[in-house]
Amino acid sequence: AAGVIQSPRHLIKEKRETATLKCYPIPRHDTVYWYQQGPGQDPQFLISFYEKMQSDKGSIPDRFSAQQFSDYHSELNMSSLELGDSALYFCASSLEGGDTYEQYFGPGTRLTVT
Amino acid sequence: GENVEQHPSTLSVQEGDSAVIKCTYSDSASNYFPWYKQELGKGPQLIIDIRSNVGEKKDQRIAVTLNKTAKHFSLHITETQPEDSAVYFCAASTAMYSGGGADGLTFGKGTHLIIQP
Numbered sequence: 001a002a003g004v005i006q007s008p009r010h011l012i013k014e015k016r017e018t019a020t021l022k023c024y025p026i027p028r029h030d031t032v033y034w035y036q037q038g039p040g041q042d043p044q045f046l047i048s049f050y051e052k053m054q055s056d057k058g059s060i061p062d063r064f065s066a067q068q069f070s071d072y073h074s075e076l077n078m079s080s081l082e083l084g085d086s087a088l089y090f091c092a093s094s095l096e097g098g099d100t101y102e103q104y105f106g107p108g109t110r111l112t113v114t
Numbered sequence: 115g116e117n118v119e120q121h122p123s124t125l126s127v128q129e130g131d132s133a134v135i136k137c138t139y140s141d142s143a144s145n146y147f148p149w150y151k152q153e154l155g156k157g158p159q160l161i162i163d164i165r166s167n168v169g170e171k172k173d174q175r176i177a178v179t180l181n182k183t184a185k186h187f188s189l190h191i192t193e194t195q196p197e198d199s200a201v202y203f204c205a206a207s208t209a210m211y212s213g214g215g216a217d218g219l220t221f222g223k224g225t226h227l228i229i230q231p
Contacts, residue, residue: 004157033218033219035218035219041223042203042221042222042223042224043158043203043219043221044221045218045219045220046218047218048217048218055217056217056218058218090157090158101146101148101163101165101207101209102148102160102163103148103160103219104160105150105157105158105159105160106157107156107157108156108157
C-alpha cells in the first residue's frame with residue numbers, strides 16, 4: 001500500500017538559512033499534519049490542514065509557515081533557522097469525514113542546523 | 115491543553131511474557147486514543163487505536179483498554195517477540211468533536227520496550 005512520502009529525507013542547513021520540507025499524503029487522503037520530534041522526545045504537533053485550509057495549530061514557531069496545495073501535498077517552510085530546530089520532522093495524513101481518524105506517518109525529514 | 119502521561123519509560127520483559135504500558139490524559143473532551151510503535155530512524159507506525167465509545171479493542175496479540183471515568187488507557191502485548199522491541203507512544207485527541215476537522219495528537223513521552231531473549 002502507498003504510504004506518506006516526505007522529501008528530502010535529510011537536510012543540512014546553516015543558522016539563519018531557510019528550509020522547505022515537502023509532504024505527499026497517502027492517495028485520497030485530504031488532511032495533513034506536521035510534527036517535530038527532538039532526540040529522545042515525543043512528536044510535537046505543529047499544524048494541520050484539511051481541504052487546503054489550516055485546521056488546527058500547535059506549537060509552531062512564528063518563523064515557520066505551511067500550506068496545503070490543490071493536489072493535497074503540503075510544504076513546511078522554515079526561516080531564520082536556529083540550532084534548536086534540528087530535529088526529525090514528520091508529516092502524517094488522514095482521510096477526514098466518515099468514521100476515520102487514523103493518522104499515518106511518513107518516514108520523516110531529518111533536519112540538521114549547523 | 116491536553117496532557118498525556120505515560121508509564122513506564124522503560125520496560126524489559128522476557129520473550130513470550132506480556133507487556134503492559136499505561137497512559138493517563140487530562141482533557142475529558144479527548145475521545146480518540148491511538149498507539150504508535152516507533153523503531154529507530156523510522157516514523158511512528160499506528161498499531162491500534164480506541165475511541166471513547168468503546169472500552170476494549172483487540173487485534174491478535176495487541177489489546178487496548180480505556181477507562182473514561184479514570185481517564186486512563188492501556189496497551190497490552192501478549193506473547194512478546196524480539197521484533198516487538200521498539201519505543202511505544204500513546205496519544206490522545208479530540209478528533210470526533212471537531213466536526214471532521216484535523217486535530218493534532220498529543221503524545222505521551224514514550225516507553226522503550228525491550229524484549230529479552
